[in-house]
Amino acid sequence: MAFKTLAAFLSLAATIQFSNAGLIRRVTCATGQVTANEACCALFPIIDDLQANLFDNGECGEDVHESLRLTFHDAIGIGSNGGGGADGSMSVFEDIETNFHANLGVDEIVDEQRPIFNRHNTTITPGDFIQLAGAIGVSNCPGAPQLNVFVGRPPPIAPAPDLTVPEPFDSVDSILARFADAGNFSPQEVVALLASHTVAAADLVDPSIPGTPFDSTPEIFDTQFFIETQLRGTLFPGTGGNQGEVESPLRGEIRLQSDSELARDSRTACEWQSFVNNQAKIQSAFKAAFAKMTILGHSPDSLIDCSDVVPVPKPNTKAATFPAGLSNADIEQACATTPFPTLASDPGPVTSVAPVPPS
Missing domain, CATH: 1.10.520.10 (Peroxidase; domain 1)
Known part of the structure; x- marks a missing residue:
C-alpha cells in the first residue's frame, strides 16, 4: 500500500512538473527566434x-x-x-x-x-x-x-x-536626494547605476575634446572605472576649469566632479570600492538597479x-589592473573599513586614453 501511495505521489508530481513546464513553453516567432511570451x-x-x-x-x-x-x-x-x-x-x-x-x-x-x-x-x-x-x-x-x-x-x-x-557639479547630498525622490534609490543603488560609466564618454563637459571616456576601457563593461576613479587626479584631458570636471589620473580620460566625490563620500565610498575586481557584483548590482x-x-x-x-553579452576576459605607470601607491583611500585591493599594473609606458570616435 505504501509503495502504491508513493508511486501515485510521484506520478502526480511528474504531472504537475510537466504541466508547469507547459506553462512556460517557449514560442517560436514568425522570424524564427524563440521567446517565452508571444x-x-x-x-x-x-x-x-x-x-x-x-x-x-x-x-x-x-x-x-x-x-x-x-x-x-x-x-x-x-x-x-x-x-x-x-x-x-x-x-x-x-x-x-x-x-x-x-x-x-x-x-x-x-x-x-x-x-x-x-x-x-x-x-x-x-x-x-x-x-x-x-x-x-x-x-x-x-x-x-x-x-x-x-x-x-x-x-x-x-x-x-x-x-x-543630476548634474556633474551637483553635491553628493543633492544627487542622493534626487535619486531618492525619483524612485527611493539607496546610495548603494546610485553607485551601481554609475557602472554605466564603464562604457560611457563625455562630449560637452570639456568641449575641446568630445568623446572623452571615463576610464581606459570604454568598450568593455568592467571594473576599471571604479579603480581609476579612486586614483589621485593629476591632469585634465583638455582644457581645465570646466564646470563639473576635476583632474584625472590618465591623459585623455575625463573625471566628473560628481564621480570623484561619490567615490570618496562616507556613504558611498565602501560600496564604490566593493566593485573593484568584482565583475560578478558589478553585473548583478547594475542589472538590478x-x-x-x-x-x-x-x-x-x-x-x-x-x-x-536580449542577447547574452560576451564575457569580459580582461583582468582588473592599474593602468601602466600607476599602482596602489596612487590610490586615494576613502573606504574607512576595508583596504583597497592589491592589483597588478599593466606593463609598458604610462597609459594614455584615446577619445571615443564619433559614430
Missing part, C-alpha cells in the same frame, strides 16, 4: 534594425554609450515635482526636454534613433523603444549583464520637468517581461 515576438525585427542600423552590427561604440545615457535621462524624469518616468517623453517632447541644461547633447541620439522608431511605431511605444535600445546596445559590450526589458508602457502625456537629471530604473512611473504588473529577447 507578445515579445514583435521586438525581434526592431532588435535586428537597431543592431544593423544604429549599433554597427553589434559594436559597443558611441551610439551604445549614448543610448544607455538616454535610458537614464528619460527614466529619471519623475519625482515629487512631476514627470512620467520611463515613458519616452524625452523623444516625444524633444524640443522641450533636450533644451534642459542636464540634457544637452541628448538630442543627437534621439534623432539617430528616430528613423528606426518610426519604422516600428505601430508595434512599440516611445518609452519601450528607448529602454529596449539601451538594453540591446549594452548587450554588445563584453562583460555586461543581460539586462531586463519590459514592454507595455503607454505613450507619454507631458514632458518631464526640468532639474530632474537598471531593472528598477527602467520601470519608473509604471506598475510592474502592467508590463510584459521580454528580457529573454
